[in-house]
Amino acid sequence: MEEATLLTLPVGDRDHVQGDAGAILTLLEYGDYQCPHCGAAYPIVKAIQRQFGGNLKFVFRNFPLKNVHPQAELAAEAAEAAGAQGCFWEMHDAIFEHQSRLGEPFLLELAGKLKLDTHRFAADLAAGAFRKRVEADFMSGVRSGVNGTPGFFIEGVKYEESWDFDTLSEVLEGILEGA
Amino acid sequence: MEALKPGTPAPEFTLSSTPDQKVSLSEFLGRRVILVFYPADWSPVCGDQLALYNELRQEFADLDASILAISVDGIWCHLALSADRKYHFTLLSDFEPKGATAKAYGVYREKEGVSERALFVLDTKGVIRWSYVSPVGVNPGADGILKALEKIPTGE
Numbered sequence A: 001m002e003e004a005t006l007l008t009l010p011v012g013d014r015d016h017v018q019g020d021a022g023a024i025l026t027l028l029e030y031g032d033y034q035c036p037h038c039g040a041a042y043p044i045v046k047a048i049q050r051q052f053g054g055n056l057k058f059v060f061r062n063f064p065l066k067n068v069h070p071q072a073e074l075a076a077e078a079a080e081a082a083g084a085q086g087c088f089w090e091m092h093d094a095i096f097e098h099q100s101r102l103g104e105p106f107l108l109e110l111a112g113k114l115k116l117d118t119h120r121f122a123a124d125l126a127a128g129a130f131r132k133r134v135e136a137d138f139m140s141g142v143r144s145g146v147n148g149t150p151g152f153f154i155e156g157v158k159y160e161e162s163w164d165f166d167t168l169s170e171v172l173e174g175i176l177e178g179a
Numbered sequence B: 001m002e003a004l005k006p007g008t009p010a011p012e013f014t015l016s017s018t019p020d021q022k023v024s025l026s027e028f029l030g031r032r033v034i035l036v037f038y039p040a041d042w043s044p045v046c047g048d049q050l051a052l053y054n055e056l057r058q059e060f061a062d063l064d065a066s067i068l069a070i071s072v073d074g075i076w077c078h079l080a081l082s083a084d085r086k087y088h089f090t091l092l093s094d095f096e097p098k099g100a101t102a103k104a105y106g107v108y109r110e111k112e113g114v115s116e117r118a119l120f121v122l123d124t125k126g127v128i129r130w131s132y133v134s135p136v137g138v139n140p141g142a143d144g145i146l147k148a149l150e151k152i153p154t155g156e
Helices: A036-055 A072-084 A088-097 A104-113 A118-127 A131-143 A165-178 B044-055 B057-062 B075-085 B100-104 B143-151
Strands: A016-018 A025-031 A056-062 A151-154 B014-018 B021-024 B032-037 B065-071 B090-093 B117-122 B128-134
Touching: A016 A088, A025 A036, A025 A165, A036 A056, A036 A088, A036 A165, A056 A072, A056 A131, A072 A088, A072 A104, A072 A118, A072 A131, A088 A104, A104 A118, A131 B143, A151 A165, B014 B075, B032 B044, B032 B143, B044 B057, B044 B065, B044 B075, B057 B065, B057 B143, B075 B090, B117 B143, B128 B143
Parallel strands: A025 A056, B032 B065, B065 B090
Antiparallel strands: A016 A056, A025 A151, B014 B021, B014 B090, B032 B117, B117 B128
C-alpha cells in the first residue's frame, strides 16, 4: 500500500462521463450525495471543469456510506434512475445543490422538475432497480482503496492531496504540461 | 515495537464489549477474524475507517470473517460512538491494563498512550495471515483486508 493506489475498474461504457471523451485529463470522484465534504467538493469540481474545459473529463461513481448517511443510497439510485432517462448530470447537480433536502419526496419533486417520466422514476426507486449498480460502484471503490468520500482519482491513480481548487488545479496543470 | 508478523499465532485476549460482557478471541476459533486496532474513538479518520467497515459487513461475512475493533477507550465511550455511528460490529475496550492487547500485538504507541492504526487478519485457527500498520493519520481502507481474506484457502 506504499505505492500509488490504482483504480481497479477502468473508466468505461458503464460510467457517467462529463466532457469530451477525447480529453487528455480524467478526474474521477467516488462520492456520497449526503456527505457534506462531497457537497463542499461539488462547486470545486465545477470550477475545475470550467478551468480545464475540453482538456478534462469528469467521471462520478457512487460511494454511499449508508449507515452514516441514511439518505445517500436512495439519492444515488435516484441519480441512476434519472440517468436511465438521459438526465444523470441534471439530477446529480440538483441533488448536490439541495443536499439538505434529500429524501424520497424531494427526489420525486426533482424528477418532476427535470420533466422525467415520474411514474417510471418512482417505480425504479421502489423496485431498487439501480441498487446493484450503486453497489458495484461502491465495491469498485473499495477495491481501489477508497476509504472515505470524496475519493478522487486522476488518470486512474488515487489522489491523496488536498482537493481544494488551487492544489487540484496545480496538479492537473502539471500533468497537462507534461502530456 | 514491531507488529506481529504473518505466521504468528494471535495472542489471546479477553476485553469488555459492553459494561457487563466480555469477548475472548478464542471464542472465534473456527472463523476468520479481522482485528482493527485504532487510536481513539471520535477522531475523524477512525470514524471514516470504521464507517467503511460497517458498510462491508456482508462482504466480510461472505468471506467467513468477523470484525473486532479495538482501542484504549473506555466502554462507555465505545457505546456512545457505536450508537451515534450505528456500528453493527463489536468495539472492544483495551482499557485496563491500558493497551495490554495492543502491546501484545506490537502496536502500542507508548508516547501517546494509544494503539497504532493496525490491521490483522487471522485464519480459522487463530494464526495471523496478514498484518498492516498504517501511518496514524491515514485511513488504510479495506482493499488490503479483502485481498488478504481472499488469499486464505477455503476452510482455513
